[in-house]
Amino acid sequence: MRVLTVSGIFLVPEVASPDNEVSYGLTPTACLLASCDEVRSNLSPFLSLLLDSTFTAPFFGMHSWFLDEHSTSMFKKAHGLNFWEMAEQDDTYNQLINDVMVSDSNFLMDIILREYAGVFLCINSLIDVAGGHGGSARAIAKAFPQMKCTVLDLPHVVEEAPTSDHVSFISGDMFKYIPPADALFLKWVFHDWGDEDCVKILKNCKEAIPPREAGGKVIIVDMVVGSGPNMRM
Incomplete structure (x- = not known):
């Protein structure tokens, strides 16, 4: 635990305990990984994924990956499948x-709906593209109960999605077809794909929404290279 005080996960109180034993406390960072009153939802599942052998194995082959000029990603070189293909094959x-x-x-949706709620005004229907089990869509539906919220994702994802009274699910492939809606929501989608694939997705988005003058929207939440910490939507 002392090692984790260096990285800011735990802290050592300045006031020693009566018996002089070392005690540890939680930092704000630790509250993101545990159930704390200050944080509604913890991010500990990220650690479970990052420490899973399927995720870590490719890094042990980094040397050969660098030397292979025809290789794709480290993940695909190690497993023969890309990240999402592996998810389709491996239930765990x-x-x-x-x-x-x-x-x-x-x-994240707590922050988005607090800081950028205006983006979602005047939308009657919204599709969360590649929305997984509907965490974002449920948050949007709760904040805007008049909005019809739908999640589009691959069949093996939708099959395991929890039922919801406020969100519906559609099995499909965003590279082939996106159902029509007033607005499309894409969170953490584009950084997973190359330029050509992103163009395909955006073309399908354009086909799915009304013209701009009729209120059609594509709402994108993603990382922007070189944006810096102070960039706002």
Whole structure:
């Protein structure tokens, strides 16, 4: 535990205990990984995924991956499948990913709906593209109960999704077809794909929404290279 005080996970109180034994306390970072009053949802599923052998194994082959000029990703070189293909084949790994997505949505959507609620105004229908088990869609539906919220994801994801009175689920492939809606929501989607694949997704998005003057929207939550910590939506 003392090692983790260096990385800011735990802290050692300045006031020693009566028996001079070392005690540890939680930092704000630790509260993201545990059940704390300050944080509604913890992000511990991320650790479960990052420490899973399926995820870590590719890094042990990094040397050969660097030397292979024809290789794709480290993950595919190690497993013969890409990240998402592995999830389709391995139920345990698929569950890890879905748990991560739900925990991320529970944490992040609180911030998005507090800071950028105006983005969702005047929308009657919304599809969460590649929305997993519907963590984001449920948060949006709760904040805007008049909105019809639907999740689009692959069949093996939708099959395991929990039932919901406020969110419906559709099995499908965003590379082939996205059902029509007033707005599309894509959280942590584009950074997983190359430029050509992203263009395919965006073209399908354009086909699915009304024209801009009619209120059509594509709402994207993702990382922007070089944006810096102060960039806002």
